[in-house]
Amino acid sequence: MRAWNFTAGPCTLPLEVMEKAQKEFLDYAGMGAGVIEISHRSPQFDAIAKGSEKLLRQLMSIPDNYKVIFLQSGGRGEFAAVPLNLMPEGGVADYFVTGHWSRCAYKECDERFGRAVLHECAVKDENGIVHIDYSRMQVSEGASYAYICFNETVNGIEFDRIPDTGRVPLVADMSSDILTRPVDVSKFGAIIFGVQKNVAPAGMVVAIVREDLIGHARKYCPSILDWKVMSEHDSLYNTPCVFSWYMANLVFEWIKNLGGVEELERRNIEKSQLLYKYIDSSTMYRNTIAPDSRSRVNVVFNLRDEALNKEFLDGAAKHNMLGLKGHKVLGGMRASLYNAMTLDGVKALVAYMDEFAKAHA
Numbered sequence: 001m002r003a004w005n006f007t008a009g010p011c012t013l014p015l016e017v018m019e020k021a022q023k024e025f026l027d028y029a030g031m032g033a034g035v036i037e038i039s040h041r042s043p044q045f046d047a048i049a050k051g052s053e054k055l056l057r058q059l060m061s062i063p064d065n066y067k068v069i070f071l072q073s074g075g076r077g078e079f080a081a082v083p084l085n086l087m088p089e090g091g092v093a094d095y096f097v098t099g100h101w102s103r104c105a106y107k108e109c110d111e112r113f114g115r116a117v118l119h120e121c122a123v124k125d126e127n128g129i130v131h132i133d134y135s136r137m138q139v140s141e142g143a144s145y146a147y148i149c150f151n152e153t154v155n156g157i158e159f160d161r162i163p164d165t166g167r168v169p170l171v172a173d174m175s176s177d178i179l180t181r182p183v184d185v186s187k188f189g190a191i192i193f194g195v196q197k198n199v200a201p202a203g204m205v206v207a208i209v210r211e212d213l214i215g216h217a218r219k220y221c222p223s224i225l226d227w228k229v230m231s232e233h234d235s236l237y238n239t240p241c242v243f244s245w246y247m248a249n250l251v252f253e254w255i256k257n258l259g260g261v262e263e264l265e266r267r268n269i270e271k272s273q274l275l276y277k278y279i280d281s282s283t284m285y286r287n288t289i290a291p292d293s294r295s296r297v298n299v300v301f302n303l304r305d306e307a308l309n310k311e312f313l314d315g316a317a318k319h320n321m322l323g324l325k326g327h328k329v330l331g332g333m334r335a336s337l338y339n340a341m342t343l344d345g346v347k348a349l350v351a352y353m354d355e356f357a358k359a360h361a
């Protein structure tokens with residue numbers, strides 16, 4: 001029996017996609033071999049590579065002057081690739097930090113590659129409520145780019161609008177909310193996302209980069225992090241993570257068939273509102289993020305009495321629920337409601353939370 005899987009990443013994938021992959025696992029496209037057993041230079045794999053790019057372009061309405069690059073560096077590898085590709089030696093970039101992952105990206109740049117200016121943009125008010133402060137997002141003189149993490153997976157904080165950085169290209173890490181809502185790609189210089197939160201099993205990261213920003217990498221930038229080298233080779237410079245790419249293609253098809261990103265946004269609003277509304281109405285649970293800065297995909301919450309955490313998690317396991325423990329840097333609880341999580345799953349969670357609250361009233 002499949003669990004209700006609220007794990008933050010790697011995480012739940014659509015059942016239909018898992019079943020299709022299972023069916024094709026031993027014999028892909030009548031080849032008598034699985035997709036992980038064939039050459040990445042075969043026409044069968046080439047169809048997956050080209051088809052997936054085409055689908056992603058459709059789903060996100062990616063303008064023609066943007067390259068889509070499939071890489072293996074992981075999210076953290078791209079934290080290095082961003083300055084290596086966009087910032088010249090001795091340059092400067094602005095980091096609008098709103099939580100764990102934007103802070104990691106800031107550190108990677110600042111400690112290794114150049115001057116990163118830290119702007120603390122998640123602000124706590126006198127009642128302890130956190131909100132994103134867009135007025136703090138000022139760019140520095142001569143900045144090569146400004147950097148944000150669109151959805152902070154650990155902290156449960158998400159942008160509800162795109163900050164205006166004028167002529168300075170905006171770079172966004174969308175690892176955890178890619179394809180959960182429509183975004184205007186043309187407002188960004190680059191968008192990066194690891195696939196393991198909404199798209200596929202771990203192993204791949206995608207960079208969507210405006211063409212004029214490609215080709216300026218530092219001399220010593222490793223080839224596999226150089227967006228120009230990778231895009232010139234159609235992301236097949238080295239052996240890609242074929243399974244992850246194949247699964248991403250299946251997920252893109254799944255999204256297209258269910259009505260696209262607009263439909264997913266509708267579902268994600270419905271799912272997250274159900275949970276937030278319950279949390280706000282209860283005396284047992286608490287979320288301290290302002291409504292307009294709350295994540296639709298990672299809902300963090302604390303029990304009023306933290307001594308009950310273990311009992312809460314043990315009870316959840318008995319109710320066939322996985323992955324509700326918060327990230328180690330934050331503690332508490334976190335329910336990740338990615339695209340593959342159904343409304344029924346969220347209803348089951350709310351029912352369990354209510355049962356637990358009543359038992360401890």
Ligand SMILES: *Cc1c(COP(=O)(O)O)cnc(C)c1O
Pocket residue numbers: 009073074075076077101149151152153173174175176194197
């Ligand atoms: C998970 C995550 C990362 C880290 O990705 P890795 O592939 O593990 O390096 C980076 N950014 C965000 C927003 C994430 O959710």
